[in-house]
Structures are given as structure tokens and as C-alpha cells.
Amino acid sequence: MAVQVYVALGANLAEPIQQLNVAVTALKALAVNDTFVVSAYYRSKPMGDVVQPDYVNAVAGFHTTLLPIELLDALQDIEQHQGRVRLKRWGPRTLDLDLLLYGNQHISKPRLCVPHYGMKQRSFVLVPLADIAPSLTLPCNTSLESLISVKMRDELQKLIDLS
Known part of the structure; x- marks a missing residue:
């Protein structure tokens, strides 16, 4: 049975827009037919204290038949294929794919925490997510729209509106 998932995309190295375009193509291959949507691309300031270029961010939503860990493995394979190297927390990267939501499930495993632990505070996640799922209610019964401020x-x- 297919489940609705949402994945955050981010890149700030090696042609970030192109990195997201390639990742979108790879993510479509994980989706059940005709269920894939992607938000506009946004530019955002990096988190943390590491000096680095701005990010390009988006969120994709789709139905998949992959189990949560299988989906995580597939996302990490896409990252590695696009040259992702994990050197520094909140450091620059060619591609970052984060599983935000897997249906309404709460998952807490050593490799996977869903809903994604920081999504409620991150404008670069919430705003693109609202592009593709404006009426979404999170598994904690909080509406997505209630979390988004004008400041966010x-x-x-x-940058690019794909709709």
C-alpha cells in the first residue's frame, strides 16, 4: 500500500539548482505514478556558524510503496550519487534530502526520526511544504499554516516556481 511522504531538498555547492533538478528526477522514480509534486525553489541563509553560500531549498511530496528505512536508504543513495560528503554538521553540501513526513507515522529509530526533528522551526522547510500541501495537518494535529509566520x-x- 502506498503512503504519502514529504522530502526536503537542499543544496549549496556544485550548481545547487542543477543538483535539485537531478534530485527531483531521481525522487520521481520512487513515486507511485502521477503522485509527484515539488514546490518552488527558494534561496535561504545557511544554519549554524559555518561560513558558506546560501542554500537552494524545496520540498517534494509523493506516494511511495517503500518502507521508511527503504526510503531513507534510497534518499541517501541519491545524495551519494550526487557527491554528498558528510564532513561537518550544518556544513555546505551538494545535496541534502531529509524525510520530513511518512504518512502520519511517528518513527524513532537510531537512523530515522519522523516527523523530522527540526521541521517546525525551519522556514526553508515549512514555506515550500505549504506550496504543495497548504491544508496539511502534521501528525501532532498542528496545522502547517499555523506554524508559518510572515517573517518566515x-x-x-x-527562485524558480515549478507550478
Whole structure:
């Protein structure tokens, strides 16, 4: 049985827009037919203290038949294929794919925490997610729209609208 999932995409190295375009193509291969949607691409400031270029971010949503760990493995394979090297927390990267939501499930395993632990505070996740699922209610019964402030919307610059 297919489940609705949402995946955050981010890149700030090696042609970030192209990195997201390639990742979108790879993610479509994980989706059940005709269920794939992707938000606009946004520019955002990096998190943390590491000096690095701005990020390009988006969120994709689709139905998949993959189990949560299988999906995580597939996302990490896509990252590695695109040259992802994990050197520094919140450091620059060619591609970052984070599983935000897997249906309404709460998953807490050593390799996977869903809903994604930081998604409620991150404008670069919430705003693109609202592009593709404006009426979404999170597994904690909080509406997505209630988490998004005007300030969050102002923090991001829309780069490419794919709708």
C-alpha cells in the first residue's frame, strides 16, 4: 500500500539548482505514478556558524510503496550519487534530502526520526511544504499554516516556481 511522504531538498555547492533538478528526477522514480509534486525553489541563509553560500531549498511530496528505512536508504543513495560528503554538521553540501513526513507515522529509530526533528522551526522547510500541501495537518494535529509566520515567508527568496 502506498503512503504519502514529504522530502526536503537542499543544496549549496556544485550548481545547487542543477543538483535539485537531478534530485527531483531521481525522487520521481520512487513515486507511485502521477503522485509527484515539488514546490518552488527558494534561496535561504545557511544554519549554524559555518561560513558558506546560501542554500537552494524545496520540498517534494509523493506516494511511495517503500518502507521508511527503504526510503531513507534510497534518499541517501541519491545524495551519494550526487557527491554528498558528510564532513561537518550544518556544513555546505551538494545535496541534502531529509524525510520530513511518512504518512502520519511517528518513527524513532537510531537512523530515522519522523516527523523530522527540526521541521517546525525551519522556514526553508515549512514555506515550500505549504506550496504543495497548504491544508496539511502534521501528525501532532498542528496545522502547517499555523506554524508559518510572515517573517518566515520574508526570510526566503523564491527562485524558480515549478507550478
